[in-house]
Amino acid sequence: MVSPSPFLPDRAERLARAVSDLRLGLAVAIGGGDTTWLAISAERADPGRLDAMTETGAAHLAVTARRAETLKISVYDGDMARLSLPRAVDRAWLGGVIDPANDLAQPMKGPFLALRGGDAAPSRAALLLLRKAELLPAAIVAPVESVPEGVLRISLSDMAAVSQTTLAHVVSARLPIAAEVNSALQIFRPDGLGDEHYAVVVGKPDRSAPVLTRLHSACFTGDVLGSLKCDCGPQLNAALRQMAQAGGGVLLYLNQEGRGIGLANKMRAYSLQDQGFDTVEANHRLGFDDDERNFGLGGQILRQMRIGRIKLMTNNPRKLAAFDAEGIEVVERVPLWVGEGDFNRDYLRVKHERSGHLE
Ligand SMILES: Nc1nc2c(ncn2[C@@H]2O[C@H](COP(=O)(O)OP(=O)(O)OP(=O)(O)O)[C@@H](O)[C@H]2O)c(=O)[nH]1
Numbered sequence: 001m002v003s004p005s006p007f008l009p010d011r012a013e014r015l016a017r018a019v020s021d022l023r024l025g026l027a028v029a030i031g032g033g034d035t036t037w038l039a040i041s042a043e044r045a046d047p048g049r050l051d052a053m054t055e056t057g058a059a060h061l062a063v064t065a066r067r068a069e070t071l072k073i074s075v076y077d078g079d080m081a082r083l084s085l086p087r088a089v090d091r092a093w094l095g096g097v098i099d100p101a102n103d104l105a106q107p108m109k110g111p112f113l114a115l116r117g118g119d120a121a122p123s124r125a126a127l128l129l130l131r132k133a134e135l136l137p138a139a140i141v142a143p144v145e146s147v148p149e150g151v152l153r154i155s156l157s158d159m160a161a162v163s164q165t166t167l168a169h170v171v172s173a174r175l176p177i178a179a180e181v182n183s184a185l186q187i188f189r190p191d192g193l194g195d196e197h198y199a200v201v202v203g204k205p206d207r208s209a210p211v212l213t214r215l216h217s218a219c220f221t222g223d224v225l226g227s228l229k230c231d232c233g234p235q236l237n238a239a240l241r242q243m244a245q246a247g248g249g250v251l252l253y254l255n256q257e258g259r260g261i262g263l264a265n266k267m268r269a270y271s272l273q274d275q276g277f278d279t280v281e282a283n284h285r286l287g288f289d290d291d292e293r294n295f296g297l298g299g300q301i302l303r304q305m306r307i308g309r310i311k312l313m314t315n316n317p318r319k320l321a322a323f324d325a326e327g328i329e330v331v332e333r334v335p336l337w338v339g340e341g342d343f344n345r346d347y348l349r350v351k352h353e354r355s356g357h358l359e
């Protein structure tokens with residue numbers, strides 16, 4: 001007989017499963033306190049599951065403090081709020097509460113009853129997992145007597161593994177690119193939650209000197225489509241060209257689209273920007289922070305590549321701090337201001353004025 005225990009998922013694997021279940025619209029059971037709770041994405045909840053979650057009258061809707069602020073809901077749980085839900089939730093009402101697309105058209109959505117006291121930790125865990133699933137951070141949460149068969153169970157103590165992803169090198173292959181034919185692409189894969197990330201080695205960087213490095217965040221609209229709303233495409237190309245001219249460099253490409261909120265949410269942010277909100281306000285109205293990226297992954301990749309000293313091409317002081325925290329010495333910052341135009345002037349101004357980007 002084969003022993004079952006090696007086949008059981010560990011904490012990191014359970015969390016990765018929980019994120020993909022929530023993304024599908026499935027419920028996840030969260031235990032670890034006195035009560036076990038079922039949580040489901042408010043965005044993905046189908047009518048049958050929504051009714052089942054709310055039929056006892058004990059369900060609540062968890063939203064982030066950012067979203068609560070826009071909805072003018074009292075925040076008693078620090079970074080989040082829990083709203084009591086009626087037995088039969090009106091889906092249009094729910095849509096209005098969680099999705100800010102119609103905030104301006106439908107400004108009054110209350111009255112809301114915000115819960116105080118009790119255990120907010122399971123709801124907080126659900127919100128964090130939904131962010132990792134790149135869904136709107138709004139969860140329907142209800143206590144359960146018993147967990148329905150087939151529903152994944154996680155424990156609050158599993159949540160510690162959310163930020164403990166370790167990346168492993170998978171493969172490296174030669175990749176001639178327009179900037180430098182002598183280049184290579186390396187792939188790094190997480191052991192639990194998260195996406196694969198890449199390192200482009202341009203030319204032959206001299207490892208005895210600080211390596212010219214760029215930490216780039218995925219931007220489908222800018223990198224691939226040539227969107228004029230941001231500066232990502234020109235930054236990507238300028239970085240690769242400068243590395244080629246310098247004889248070599250490393251471009252770390254982190255799959256953290258939309259500053260970590262995912263492409264669908266970034267497009268929600270863009271539609272809010274069309275209503276007049278700036279980049280930061282749009283993120284807040286959706287329930288996200290200004291920037292949800294984890295730059296520490298870049299340092300982890302460089303350590304695996306045995307690169308310890310770099311010249312970093314960036315205007316973002318948070319990136320400098322992140323490499324420092326990972327033990328990578330940034331000996332010089334190389335400013336990277338390119339691609340300014342009519343469509344991204346406000347975006348660049350907001351980076352400078354609100355996000356602390358350097359000259
Ligand atoms: N949420 C959101 N993300 C955006 C928006 N515009 C661009 N992005 C994302 O922002 C990231 C690029 O970040 P930036 O702040 O432009 O630049 P940075 O990489 O932090 O800083 P630099 O190193 O100085 O370029 C990419 O992940 C883009 O997909 C937006 O309006 N909203």
Ligand SMILES: [Zn+2]
Pocket residue numbers: 219221222223230231232233
């Ligand atoms: Zn972009």
